[in-house]
Amino acid sequence: MVTYTVNEDNNPDTVKAKIIVDKVSVAYGDHLALNDIALDIISNKVTALIGPSGCGKTTFLRCINRMNDLIGSCKVTGSILLDGYDIYAPEVDVEVLRRKVGMVFQKPNPFPKSIYDNIAYGVKIHGLASDKEELDAIVEQSLVRAGLFEEVADRLDVSGTSLSGGQQQRLCIARAIAISPDVILMDEPCSALDPIATAKIEELIHELKERYTIVIVTHSMQQAARVSDYTAFFHEGDLVEKGETSALFTNPNDKRTEAYITGRIG
Amino acid sequence: MTNKPHPLSMASLPGLDKRYRAEKRFKFAGVLAVFSSLAFLGFLIVAIALKSAGAFQTYEVEILVKKEKYLELRDQPFIFLQSTMRYNLSGVVNGQAMREAVNMVVDGAEIDLLDHIENLQQNTRADGLGSYSVWVTLSNRVVSALSKQDIGTNLTARQQAWVEGWVANNKVRQRFNVGFLTNGDSRDPERAGIGSALVGSAFMLLVCMVLSFGVGILAAIYLEEFAPKNKYTVFLEVNINNLATVPSIIFGLLGLSVFLNLFGLPRSAAIVGGMVLALMTMPTIIIASRLALQSVPLSIREAAFSVGASPLQTVFHHVLPLALPGMLTGTILGMARAIGETAPLLMIGMLAFIVEAPDNIFDPASVLPVQIFLWAESPERGFEEKTAAAIIVLLAFLLVMNLTAIILRKKLEKKW
Amino acid sequence: MTLSPLKMKRTHSVKNVIEGAIKACLIASSAIAVLVTVGIIFSLIIQSVRFFSEVSFFDFLFGIEWKPQSVTEIGGGKVSGVFGAVPLFVGTFLISFIALLVAGPFGIFSAIYLSEYAGDRKRALIKPALEILAGVPTVVYGFFAAIVIAPNIRGLGSALGFNVAAEAAISAGIVMGVMIIPLVSSIVDDVISAVPISLKEGAIGLGATRSETVRHVILPAALPGIAGGMLLAASRAVGETMIVVMAAGLAAQLSFNPLEAVTTVTVQIVLALTGDQEFDSAKTLVAFALGLTLFIVTLTFNLLGNWIVNRYKEAYD
Ligand SMILES: Nc1ncnc2c1ncn2[C@@H]1O[C@H](COP(=O)(O)OP(=O)(O)O)[C@@H](O)[C@H]1O
Ligand SMILES: [Mg+2]
Numbered sequence: 001m002v003t004y005t006v007n008e009d010n011n012p013d014t015v016k017a018k019i020i021v022d023k024v025s026v027a028y029g030d031h032l033a034l035n036d037i038a039l040d041i042i043s044n045k046v047t048a049l050i051g052p053s054g055c056g057k058t059t060f061l062r063c064i065n066r067m068n069d070l071i072g073s074c075k076v077t078g079s080i081l082l083d084g085y086d087i088y089a090p091e092v093d094v095e096v097l098r099r100k101v102g103m104v105f106q107k108p109n110p111f112p113k114s115i116y117d118n119i120a121y122g123v124k125i126h127g128l129a130s131d132k133e134e135l136d137a138i139v140e141q142s143l144v145r146a147g148l149f150e151e152v153a154d155r156l157d158v159s160g161t162s163l164s165g166g167q168q169q170r171l172c173i174a175r176a177i178a179i180s181p182d183v184i185l186m187d188e189p190c191s192a193l194d195p196i197a198t199a200k201i202e203e204l205i206h207e208l209k210e211r212y213t214i215v216i217v218t219h220s221m222q223q224a225a226r227v228s229d230y231t232a233f234f235h236e237g238d239l240v241e242k243g244e245t246s247a248l249f250t251n252p253n254d255k256r257t258e259a260y261i262t263g264r265i266g
Numbered sequence: 267m268t269n270k271p272h273p274l275s276m277a278s279l280p281g282l283d284k285r286y287r288a289e290k291r292f293k294f295a296g297v298l299a300v301f302s303s304l305a306f307l308g309f310l311i312v313a314i315a316l317k318s319a320g321a322f323q324t325y326e327v328e329i330l331v332k333k334e335k336y337l338e339l340r341d342q343p344f345i346f347l348q349s350t351m352r353y354n355l356s357g358v359v360n361g362q363a364m365r366e367a368v369n370m371v372v373d374g375a376e377i378d379l380l381d382h383i384e385n386l387q388q389n390t391r392a393d394g395l396g397s398y399s400v401w402v403t404l405s406n407r408v409v410s411a412l413s414k415q416d417i418g419t420n421l422t423a424r425q426q427a428w429v430e431g432w433v434a435n436n437k438v439r440q441r442f443n444v445g446f447l448t449n450g451d452s453r454d455p456e457r458a459g460i461g462s463a464l465v466g467s468a469f470m471l472l473v474c475m476v477l478s479f480g481v482g483i484l485a486a487i488y489l490e491e492f493a494p495k496n497k498y499t500v501f502l503e504v505n506i507n508n509l510a511t512v513p514s515i516i517f518g519l520l521g522l523s524v525f526l527n528l529f530g531l532p533r534s535a536a537i538v539g540g541m542v543l544a545l546m547t548m549p550t551i552i553i554a555s556r557l558a559l560q561s562v563p564l565s566i567r568e569a570a571f572s573v574g575a576s577p578l579q580t581v582f583h584h585v586l587p588l589a590l591p592g593m594l595t596g597t598i599l600g601m602a603r604a605i606g607e608t609a610p611l612l613m614i615g616m617l618a619f620i621v622e623a624p625d626n627i628f629d630p631a632s633v634l635p636v637q638i639f640l641w642a643e644s645p646e647r648g649f650e651e652k653t654a655a656a657i658i659v660l661l662a663f664l665l666v667m668n669l670t671a672i673i674l675r676k677k678l679e680k681k682w
Numbered sequence: 683m684t685l686s687p688l689k690m691k692r693t694h695s696v697k698n699v700i701e702g703a704i705k706a707c708l709i710a711s712s713a714i715a716v717l718v719t720v721g722i723i724f725s726l727i728i729q730s731v732r733f734f735s736e737v738s739f740f741d742f743l744f745g746i747e748w749k750p751q752s753v754t755e756i757g758g759g760k761v762s763g764v765f766g767a768v769p770l771f772v773g774t775f776l777i778s779f780i781a782l783l784v785a786g787p788f789g790i791f792s793a794i795y796l797s798e799y800a801g802d803r804k805r806a807l808i809k810p811a812l813e814i815l816a817g818v819p820t821v822v823y824g825f826f827a828a829i830v831i832a833p834n835i836r837g838l839g840s841a842l843g844f845n846v847a848a849e850a851a852i853s854a855g856i857v858m859g860v861m862i863i864p865l866v867s868s869i870v871d872d873v874i875s876a877v878p879i880s881l882k883e884g885a886i887g888l889g890a891t892r893s894e895t896v897r898h899v900i901l902p903a904a905l906p907g908i909a910g911g912m913l914l915a916a917s918r919a920v921g922e923t924m925i926v927v928m929a930a931g932l933a934a935q936l937s938f939n940p941l942e943a944v945t946t947v948t949v950q951i952v953l954a955l956t957g958d959q960e961f962d963s964a965k966t967l968v969a970f971a972l973g974l975t976l977f978i979v980t981l982t983f984n985l986l987g988n989w990i991v992n993r994y995k996e997a998y999d
Binding site: 065067070072094095096097098099102103105107109110111112113121122125126172175176179 | 881888889891898
């Protein structure tokens, strides 16, 4: 793994930057959704993206695993390096990238298949398990890590869609970690969940960062404060402010950041 | 950066190349499905167009008729023809040669000759001297020999010599076959045309349009603007949607037992055909008209209500004019379906051999698709190219109707 | 009692009458649709009842011999025609089945290509072009099947050593299948677009390729809808008349062999009513019994197909 020096606002001398985003702009047709973004995402930490809705958080997140490729009108410029390699380079195969950069969506989206098959699916298509036993082990381990195993151990063959919302979202997290990604992107993963389910996911994020680099979009300031190490504040397509979460929340530099975290905009 | 393979390229995920090949195959299957469907369509059109080519053109030969012969023999047409052929062709010395000579021109050429000369007489004053020059259609056999460029196949040596003589003297000309578009049906493929069927189709389409458009938009207005939402109107809607999928032949059975047997309307008449097709297209028109009404913004209605218009006034003065182009589009598309419909017409007796064009909607009529069917079923080879040509005409009408609908729709899109 | 100033005065009553009349017109127009349905059902049933007073219902439905022109003498009385409709049902099934074998794969793959690969530009061109296939009159297809397809298939068959009948079920079936491709394609297209995009993104986000997404996620999720769509297509095939009248057999033959000539329900309806027979004989009345059967089958397919498709779409709302 390559070591990088991070920008001065992330003060520690040298920390590992998993992803380096530089001069990234995104346009949907004529509409500029992100404007010249630069951000380092630190290994094994949780980075929260906050900002009023429509400011480009989802767009930014979807650049990192190139989900934006699906949208014909979407054009990305600038560079995004994963472990020092440009993910928009021509020799990159998006399937490999997405294997390494998993994603959890706003609304839980389990496949209409059994719990087991939901998790096994990614492992199977990428050929990551050599036999059934290995596959079983991966499924179990993923469920354990997602904190779901005890709840569903006796019914792995029921449909993933029959679970509760919170369980579905943890199933989706299990599905994402089953293919052992390096990075997990989460787009408002708790917005469709009740407070108890939300608490479980937040706890889970805390445990997951030991193994994975996590980027999470949230519109809840409290959640950002609770789960993240670093926070970036977006506003109308600009990255206004970034830094350690504690610093950004207690002592924002920008007027707009202050207005947002005190509840005056958004 | 380095010479090592890019960690995000497929080299770092074993088996990905295989998956990519599967991806390509899958996409190719999609392209193939679309391509072969369209290729089939192209093949169909080209194959039929090629078969039709001969029917749109006709070969004529210039025949000279002496005036005195005309005056002498005009009451004995066939003898007149024989004498004319003898005058025009050399070596008609015996019965066999005469048969061959007469076979050079189309069956019934004597009638054509006499008709043409009568026309000439009306234009130029006849003084009993000199001769008329008349163009007469060649027989199928000569035409096929001419158009295939190998004169030997179907002609006798004598006939070949005549043809070569005509061609050498520029007495043969090729013309657009107007008769195909104006003539009625005939047992004789060279004379058969779609003229009567076109008139029949026009009558039938007229009946169909008046009925289905009238009833269709009124029903659409009721359902969209006035009908309360209750189980009756839901039933009505389900009913209409299902009618749109009833096989067309069932509508023919309905027409047979109700319009013919119960009401006693004439068999094979445009009115009955039009009524049956109207019942068939009505559901489509209702559905399209409702969509057109839905697309008129609510604000128009609110504006009309706000100046005190009644619901009926609102609809008829303000909403309907705006929805009308959309309704027309739907109607044209419905008519495009109706014009090619055949099966229900067979049920109401529309497959009689009819030569004359109908004078009104109660006359026995033939229509274009039925004419196609009848010719297609005819064992005589000569009808094959006629069938193909009639199909091309039908497809041309469909093309025009659909293009009109598309243009109308484009105009609409601009407005809203 | 004084009239409220907001109430219409009596002088408006003429206008009221006219408005009432117009409304009555509107209602009557919509009622015609019901009248047509009632008319269809009644005329089919009444004539069928007359037919079944001469021919036993069971003989019709389960008999395997179809000879409407034959005359047999039974116990002094003459009975004309043998009306065992099973060969017709089998023939209809066989040709429709062949049609679905063609329309299914081609329609489904076209829909997949259009919705997943084509992009907006190509889609806007290809979709209407495919629709042309559904707009070609069936009499044209019939001619094409009889004049072009049948002889070619026959030639191909004999080159391969098969004995293909001149009016083989396969020719009519293939052409009918092509005609139904746009129907299948547009239903499957609808059904595929009803699969929530989030499911698709779930698979793509895991690193699945497009085709893997389609095959493993979209198609399984869309399967019920596709099945419903195929029922609708089957209804269309079963009721198709001109193609089979022109390209399928006229004589009944109980066979499942696509290379043989079989006849269908619609062909026999046409044959029964286009001869010169008197209207009241069983030979002509059988058309209505066949029509009733056809009506019931297509209606069932349509109601069932629509119900499945709609229920499937609602499941993802
Ligand atoms: N598929 C799209 N096509 C066009 N514009 C889009 C699309 N997705 C998002 N946008 C626009 O990009 C901007 C940023 O959207 P998004 O990234 O979804 O914001 P957020 O997630 O912060 O709410 C918005 O103005 C939105 O309208
Ligand atoms: Mg968002």
